[in-house]
Amino acid sequence: MLIEADELAALLQTRSDVRVLDVRWKLGGPPGPGEYRAGHIPGAVYVDLESELAGPGEPADGRHPLPTRGALQAAARRWGLRDGDTVVVYDDLAGMSAARAWWLLRHAGVRDVLLLDGALAAWRAAGLPLATGDPAAETVRPGTVTLSDGVLPVLDTDAAAALAQTGALLDARASARYRGDSEPIDPRAGHIPGAISAPTADNLTLDGHFRPAVELRARFEALGVSADGTAGGMARETATATVGVYCGSGVTAAHEAAALTIAGFAPALYPGSWSQWSNLPDRPVETGDPRA
Known part of the structure; x- marks a missing residue:
């Protein structure tokens, strides 16, 4: 589920079925399209997280509700995706926004979705070239991918x-x-009663790569994640989930879901996350950290 920069560069030279998605987004900016035009992996298509990786909704739905299957399929076809393609997603934020695309596409049944480990910083550090402008807007042919209804635990x-x-x-x-x-x-302010603090930034090395699987597994087990949550495929049932994850609005939670998957667990994602929970006055809130 991870790919290194030099591996991606080699794939782009030897295969025609690799689609690269630029998912640059940061809460509060700067705007992703400008950064994309200033320099991106050659052939990458820009993906707008706010409008393409989230649907509209009321505050009680959270800030980034999941898009409908139809809306996501229309966006994926605009990106040029076809059934059977290998899809690589990246950002310039250690994968924390690109993971939203990784999770959504897997949730929609796309089997071969990879995160660029180390994000765009790793591509730059490898001395690989960047393209400028938005050539993809003129050169990408509309795709024909057919997406499924959600297949991952929610x-x-x-x-x-x-x-x-x-x-x-x-x-x-x-x-x-x-x-x-x-x-x-x-x-x-606060958290869902009984939830465990597990900042997703702690899943990364200092240079923005995911920690090795053995380290991630040890971290999550120390936090109380049960071995019963070991991954065994794309489970559809939420009732059997033993580990779930949420964040502010369901974006960085996907990054933690990626780390859990690397560690061998099968996490369920709470897309509404804190932005939904905190807008529901009947839902209780806890503060502090009982483990501190």
């Missing part, structure tokens, strides 16, 4: 609340937001 608010009590529900946000020390975005 949690709604009730299932997230239950899993926090019966399994392990990981909060991928920074520790200060988990504790409720500050909340710069959402209406209430």
